Amino acid sequence: MAENVVIEINNLAKYFPITSGLFFKKKVAEVKAVDGVSFAIHRGETLGLVGESGCGKTTVGKCVLQLYRATSGEVIFEGKNLCDLNENQLRPLRRKLQVVFQDPYDSLNPRFTAADIIGEPLQINSDIRGSDFDRRIAELLDIVGLAPYMADRYPHEFSGGQRQRLGVARALALQPEFIVCDEPLSALDVSIQAQIINLLDDLQDKFGIAYLFISHDLSVVRHMSDRVGVMYLGKMMELSERDEIYKSPLHPYTQALLSAVPIPDPAVEEKRKVIVLKGEVPSPINPPSGCVFHPRCPKAFDDCSKLIPQLKDAGSGHEVACLLYKTSWP
Ligand SMILES: Nc1ncnc2c1ncn2[C@@H]1O[C@H](COP(=O)(O)OP(=O)(O)O)[C@@H](O)[C@H]1O
Ligand code: SF4
Ligand SMILES: [Mg+2]
Incomplete structure (x- = not known):
């Protein structure tokens, strides 16, 4: 594992079975909530995870923490693949891996x-x-x-x-090394959100904690993250340094998401063109063939319904899964 990496996720997948029948449950289909996601987080680093509701962010967080057991893939922590460990073996490691949920009242x-x-x-x-x-x-x-x-x-x-x-x-009670923050600000007023952001920032500086910061709010993620991953329908579409992804998004989905975020500079804001995506997010039970984004992609071409783009480095660590970039071709 590279130096300073706290946790490494390789090819993680989580399929939820859909069953029918009253007594003899038979699997009739699967929800592909997460489908082949990889990333690593370093000590003291925040990786932001964004994407529309239902794209699999929470499921990634729960699989990383072993609150859900993955269908396949690896979660490497302290040199061990957590997915291979039983509950007894996991217990001493769980204290180092914590979670902050969206609605504190529920949790x-x-x-x-x-x-x-x-x-x-x-x-x-x-x-x-x-x-x-x-x-x-x-x-x-x-x-x-x-x-x-x-x-x-x-x-x-x-x-x-x-x-x-x-x-x-x-x-924080058990001095964790890694915390999954799953929409920790979404239930709070904007004025209070800033206080919690500052608190999480301070704690990271003080204790070197690594965060997986999950949110659908691109402005909050921009503020919090060192690197950002963009998910769509269970897959990682783009992964890069924060400033790089916000300044030069490569994936058509990221470009559309960012085009909807207001810009504080009035001169730039005036020129902002919102990219409106057609249709709804398709069902993860029957995801589209090829690039799962192709039915909504304004830049889709013939091959997009046939080939599955791979998340690959398009230059200086900026990873993208889109056939427009030759590096992503399978
Ligand atoms: N326990 C579950 N059983 C079946 N389907 C689930 C379960 N949890 C999540 N899903 C489905 O998996 C997909 C991803 O959900 P989720 O990870 O909650 O997305 P997000 O956090 O990005 O909104 C959704 O289609 C959701 O309906
Ligand atoms: S692979 Fe094709 S459909 Fe997918 S994002 Fe790129 S251009 Fe759009
Ligand atoms: Mg969620």
Whole structure:
């Protein structure tokens, strides 16, 4: 594994079976939620993952954390392929891999106090008890900008932003090396979003944590990420350095997504042309042949319905899966 790589994902696929029959469940089809995705994340780095709803972002995050077991592919962490490990073998590694979800209210037990919520991972996965335990809770509350007296409060007594801070404190409890942030800002007001972005940034600087930052919001991802991956219908379409992808998107899908984002500079904004994609995202049960984007692609040509483009380097590490670029030809 390359130096400083915290986690490496190779050719990850997750197909959900669709079954029919009341008693004898028979598989009649599959949802190809994720279909051959590869990337690596380095220490202290944020990889943003964008794409429309339903393109497979959450499924990637859950497969990486082994909350879903992948259909095929590898998730390499500390030299081991997590997909090959059983629950007992995974337990000591799980503490280093954490998650912050979209809606903190859904993911926090309403009958637990803040101290219970933050302390639960410590209870399960550490020997810290007694006054050390209380000190660690106070420390974690402080790290995420909450006051020590809030330890005895219940989730409904916190504001939305404070609840997300609580979710972050819980994720930090066991000093993880990697956190999947799945739409962590989507349930929050814009003014609060900036606070949580700053908090995640600070924690990364302080502890060198690597993030997989999942969001459908391209502006938020631009702010948060060092590199950005664009997914469509279970596949990675483009993967590059943040500034490179926002300045010179290569994939027609990325170009369309970015054309819809307002630009703060009025002179540039005036010239912005929105690329409107025809039709809806097709079903991942029966994805289109060839390039899965071809039925909606404004630049599609004959070969696009026949050949599957590969995600390949089109120059200086800017990877793209599109037949317009000869490097992507299978
Ligand atoms: N547990 C599941 N069972 C069946 N299909 C699922 C399940 N979870 C997700 N899917 C399907 O997989 C696809 C990708 O979903 P998801 O990963 O949630 O996308 P995103 O996070 O990008 O919105 C969608 O078509 C969704 O309906
Ligand atoms: S391969 Fe063809 S259909 Fe797919 S993005 Fe490129 S031009 Fe469009
Ligand atoms: Mg999702």
